[in-house]
Amino acid sequence: QVQLVQSGAEVKRPGAAVKVSCKTSGYTFTTYAMHWVRQAPGQRLEWMGLINTATGNTKYSQKFQDRVTFTSDTSASTAYMELSSLRSEDTAVYYCARGKPEYDYWGQGTLVTVSS
Amino acid sequence: EVVVTQSPATLSMSPGERATLSCRASQSISRNLAWYQQKPGQAPRLLIYSASTRATGIPVRFSGSGSGTEFTLTISSLQSEDFAVYYCQSSNYFFGQGTKLEIK
Numbered sequence: 001q002v003q004l005v006q007s008g009a010e011v012k013r014p015g016a017a018v019k020v021s022c023k024t025s026g027y028t029f030t031t032y033a034m035h036w037v038r039q040a041p042g043q044r045l046e047w048m049g050l051i052n053t054a055t056g057n058t059k060y061s062q063k064f065q066d067r068v069t070f071t072s073d074t075s076a077s078t079a080y081m082e083l084s085s086l087r088s089e090d091t092a093v094y095y096c097a098r099g100k101p102e103y104d105y106w107g108q109g110t111l112v113t114v115s116s
Numbered sequence: 117e118v119v120v121t122q123s124p125a126t127l128s129m130s131p132g133e134r135a136t137l138s139c140r141a142s143q144s145i146s147r148n149l150a151w152y153q154q155k156p157g158q159a160p161r162l163l164i165y166s167a168s169t170r171a172t173g174i175p176v177r178f179s180g181s182g183s184g185t186e187f188t189l190t191i192s193s194l195q196s197e198d199f200a201v202y203y204c205q206s207s208n209y210f211f212g213q214g215t216k217l218e219i220k
Contacts, residue, residue, distance in 0.1 A: 102165035
Protein backbone atom coordinates (compact mmCIF):
# COMPACT_ATOMS: atom_id res chain seq x y z
CA GLN A 1 0.00 0.00 0.00
CA VAL A 2 1.09 3.55 -0.66
CA GLN A 3 2.73 5.26 2.31
CA LEU A 4 4.41 8.59 2.85
CA VAL A 5 6.28 8.69 6.15
CA GLN A 6 7.78 11.96 7.31
CA SER A 7 10.57 12.67 9.73
CA GLY A 8 9.88 13.69 13.29
CA ALA A 9 9.10 16.97 14.95
CA GLU A 10 11.78 19.66 15.05
CA VAL A 11 12.47 22.65 17.28
CA LYS A 12 14.64 25.33 15.74
CA ARG A 13 16.00 28.74 16.68
CA PRO A 14 15.14 31.78 14.56
CA GLY A 15 17.56 32.07 11.67
CA ALA A 16 18.27 28.35 11.52
CA ALA A 17 17.29 25.90 8.79
CA VAL A 18 15.21 22.74 8.92
CA LYS A 19 15.17 19.76 6.63
CA VAL A 20 12.14 17.46 6.55
CA SER A 21 12.13 14.09 4.82
CA CYS A 22 9.27 12.19 3.22
CA LYS A 23 9.97 8.52 2.61
CA THR A 24 7.63 6.81 0.20
CA SER A 25 6.73 3.20 -0.46
CA GLY A 26 4.15 1.20 -2.34
CA TYR A 27 4.51 2.92 -5.72
CA THR A 28 7.15 4.00 -8.22
CA PHE A 29 8.56 7.18 -6.73
CA THR A 30 9.33 8.88 -10.03
CA THR A 31 5.81 8.50 -11.41
CA TYR A 32 4.33 11.41 -9.48
CA ALA A 33 5.43 14.83 -8.36
CA MET A 34 5.82 15.49 -4.67
CA HIS A 35 4.23 18.61 -3.26
CA TRP A 36 4.85 20.32 0.04
CA VAL A 37 2.07 22.01 1.97
CA ARG A 38 2.22 23.66 5.35
CA GLN A 39 -0.36 24.63 7.93
CA ALA A 40 0.29 27.13 10.67
CA PRO A 41 -1.74 26.68 13.86
CA GLY A 42 -5.41 27.38 13.14
CA GLN A 43 -4.66 28.48 9.59
CA ARG A 44 -5.43 27.27 6.12
CA LEU A 45 -3.38 24.86 4.05
CA GLU A 46 -0.60 26.68 2.23
CA TRP A 47 1.04 25.31 -0.90
CA MET A 48 4.82 25.67 -0.85
CA GLY A 49 5.75 24.05 -4.14
CA LEU A 50 6.57 20.81 -5.86
CA ILE A 51 9.39 18.69 -7.17
CA ASN A 52 9.19 16.62 -10.32
CA THR A 53 10.66 13.43 -8.91
CA ALA A 54 11.58 12.13 -12.35
CA THR A 55 13.63 15.15 -13.43
CA GLY A 56 14.40 16.97 -10.20
CA ASN A 57 12.82 20.14 -11.55
CA THR A 58 11.16 22.30 -8.93
CA LYS A 59 8.45 24.91 -8.78
CA TYR A 60 8.19 27.10 -5.72
CA SER A 61 5.44 29.34 -4.44
CA GLN A 62 6.62 32.94 -4.71
CA LYS A 63 6.21 33.30 -0.98
CA PHE A 64 8.90 30.72 -0.25
CA GLN A 65 11.13 30.65 -3.28
CA ASP A 66 13.98 32.57 -1.66
CA ARG A 67 14.17 30.27 1.36
CA VAL A 68 13.02 26.78 0.36
CA THR A 69 14.77 23.97 -1.46
CA PHE A 70 13.20 20.69 -2.53
CA THR A 71 15.35 17.70 -3.35
CA SER A 72 14.80 14.02 -3.86
CA ASP A 73 16.75 10.78 -3.69
CA THR A 74 15.24 8.37 -6.17
CA SER A 75 17.31 5.45 -4.87
CA ALA A 76 15.71 5.94 -1.46
CA SER A 77 12.28 6.97 -2.77
CA THR A 78 12.51 9.98 -0.50
CA ALA A 79 11.77 13.65 -0.94
CA TYR A 80 13.20 16.46 1.16
CA MET A 81 12.15 19.98 2.00
CA GLU A 82 14.65 22.43 3.46
CA LEU A 83 13.51 25.80 4.74
CA SER A 84 16.12 28.34 5.78
CA SER A 85 16.20 31.62 7.71
CA LEU A 86 13.43 30.38 9.96
CA ARG A 87 11.25 32.83 11.83
CA SER A 88 8.48 32.36 14.34
CA GLU A 89 5.85 32.59 11.61
CA ASP A 90 7.26 29.38 10.11
CA THR A 91 5.97 27.39 13.06
CA ALA A 92 3.63 24.97 11.34
CA VAL A 93 2.93 21.40 10.39
CA TYR A 94 4.63 20.58 7.11
CA TYR A 95 3.13 17.92 4.84
CA CYS A 96 4.35 16.12 1.78
CA ALA A 97 1.65 15.00 -0.64
CA ARG A 98 1.73 12.92 -3.77
CA GLY A 99 0.46 14.99 -6.69
CA LYS A 100 -1.49 13.37 -9.50
CA PRO A 101 -2.12 16.44 -9.64
CA GLU A 102 -4.71 15.99 -6.89
CA TYR A 103 -3.20 14.88 -3.59
CA ASP A 104 -4.36 11.34 -3.07
CA TYR A 105 -1.78 10.44 -0.43
CA TRP A 106 -0.29 12.61 2.29
CA GLY A 107 2.43 12.23 4.83
CA GLN A 108 1.45 12.35 8.47
CA GLY A 109 2.89 15.83 8.88
CA THR A 110 5.98 17.17 10.64
CA LEU A 111 5.62 19.85 13.29
CA VAL A 112 8.34 22.47 13.05
CA THR A 113 8.49 24.87 15.97
CA VAL A 114 10.58 28.00 15.69
CA SER A 115 11.32 29.51 19.05
CA SER A 116 14.13 31.31 20.80
CA GLU B 117 -2.72 34.09 -9.88
CA VAL B 118 -5.97 32.25 -9.31
CA VAL B 119 -7.49 32.89 -5.90
CA VAL B 120 -10.14 30.56 -4.51
CA THR B 121 -12.63 31.80 -1.96
CA GLN B 122 -14.80 29.50 0.12
CA SER B 123 -18.14 30.21 1.73
CA PRO B 124 -19.41 30.15 4.32
CA ALA B 125 -16.53 30.22 6.76
CA THR B 126 -18.58 28.18 9.23
CA LEU B 127 -21.63 26.04 8.62
CA SER B 128 -23.67 24.81 11.58
CA MET B 129 -25.84 21.83 10.74
CA SER B 130 -27.44 18.76 12.28
CA PRO B 131 -26.80 15.10 11.42
CA GLY B 132 -29.04 13.95 8.60
CA GLU B 133 -29.21 17.38 6.97
CA ARG B 134 -27.89 18.26 3.53
CA ALA B 135 -24.80 20.49 3.48
CA THR B 136 -23.73 22.70 0.61
CA LEU B 137 -20.26 24.26 0.57
CA SER B 138 -19.14 26.73 -2.06
CA CYS B 139 -15.84 27.59 -3.68
CA ARG B 140 -15.34 30.44 -6.12
CA ALA B 141 -12.29 30.96 -8.33
CA SER B 142 -11.11 34.41 -9.36
CA GLN B 143 -10.85 33.25 -12.97
CA SER B 144 -11.96 30.23 -14.91
CA ILE B 145 -10.21 27.01 -13.97
CA SER B 146 -12.39 24.74 -16.09
CA ARG B 147 -13.02 21.70 -13.88
CA ASN B 148 -9.59 21.68 -12.24
CA LEU B 149 -10.73 21.75 -8.64
CA ALA B 150 -10.32 19.36 -5.75
CA TRP B 151 -11.97 19.11 -2.34
CA TYR B 152 -10.33 17.85 0.86
CA GLN B 153 -11.61 17.05 4.32
CA GLN B 154 -9.44 17.67 7.37
CA LYS B 155 -10.10 16.59 10.93
CA PRO B 156 -8.16 17.93 13.93
CA GLY B 157 -4.67 16.54 14.17
CA GLN B 158 -4.93 14.69 10.87
CA ALA B 159 -3.63 15.19 7.37
CA PRO B 160 -6.23 16.25 4.80
CA ARG B 161 -8.08 13.56 2.88
CA LEU B 162 -8.94 13.83 -0.80
CA LEU B 163 -12.69 13.71 -1.40
CA ILE B 164 -13.29 15.01 -4.91
CA TYR B 165 -11.05 15.85 -7.88
CA SER B 166 -11.73 17.23 -11.33
CA ALA B 167 -14.67 19.04 -9.73
CA SER B 168 -16.94 16.00 -9.55
CA THR B 169 -14.99 12.72 -9.41
CA ARG B 170 -15.10 10.98 -6.05
CA ALA B 171 -11.76 9.71 -4.83
CA THR B 172 -11.29 6.06 -3.97
CA GLY B 173 -13.30 4.98 -0.95
CA ILE B 174 -15.27 8.20 -0.59
CA PRO B 175 -18.95 7.59 0.27
CA VAL B 176 -21.55 8.46 -2.34
CA ARG B 177 -23.11 11.06 -0.04
CA PHE B 178 -20.24 13.34 -1.08
CA SER B 179 -20.67 14.95 -4.48
CA GLY B 180 -19.02 17.79 -6.31
CA SER B 181 -20.27 19.98 -9.11
CA GLY B 182 -19.42 23.10 -11.04
CA SER B 183 -17.03 24.41 -13.64
CA GLY B 184 -15.38 27.66 -14.58
CA THR B 185 -15.46 29.77 -11.46
CA GLU B 186 -18.27 28.32 -9.32
CA PHE B 187 -18.02 25.00 -7.51
CA THR B 188 -20.05 23.17 -4.90
CA LEU B 189 -19.43 20.30 -2.52
CA THR B 190 -22.62 18.65 -1.34
CA ILE B 191 -22.97 16.17 1.50
CA SER B 192 -26.39 14.66 1.06
CA SER B 193 -27.06 13.45 4.59
CA LEU B 194 -24.58 14.45 7.26
CA GLN B 195 -23.04 11.75 9.40
CA SER B 196 -21.27 12.44 12.68
CA GLU B 197 -17.90 11.75 11.08
CA ASP B 198 -18.45 14.46 8.45
CA PHE B 199 -18.03 17.35 10.86
CA ALA B 200 -14.64 18.72 9.91
CA VAL B 201 -12.97 21.46 7.90
CA TYR B 202 -13.26 21.34 4.11
CA TYR B 203 -10.83 22.93 1.67
CA CYS B 204 -11.02 23.45 -2.05
CA GLN B 205 -7.86 23.61 -4.14
CA SER B 206 -7.49 25.13 -7.58
CA SER B 207 -5.40 24.02 -10.53
CA ASN B 208 -2.55 26.31 -9.47
CA TYR B 209 -2.41 24.37 -6.19
CA PHE B 210 -3.58 27.18 -3.92
CA PHE B 211 -6.20 26.39 -1.29
CA GLY B 212 -9.26 28.24 -0.15
CA GLN B 213 -9.48 29.39 3.43
CA GLY B 214 -11.67 26.48 4.42
CA THR B 215 -15.22 25.92 5.62
CA LYS B 216 -15.69 24.55 9.10
CA LEU B 217 -18.69 22.24 9.25
CA GLU B 218 -19.82 22.07 12.84
CA ILE B 219 -22.60 20.33 14.70
CA LYS B 220 -25.57 22.55 15.42
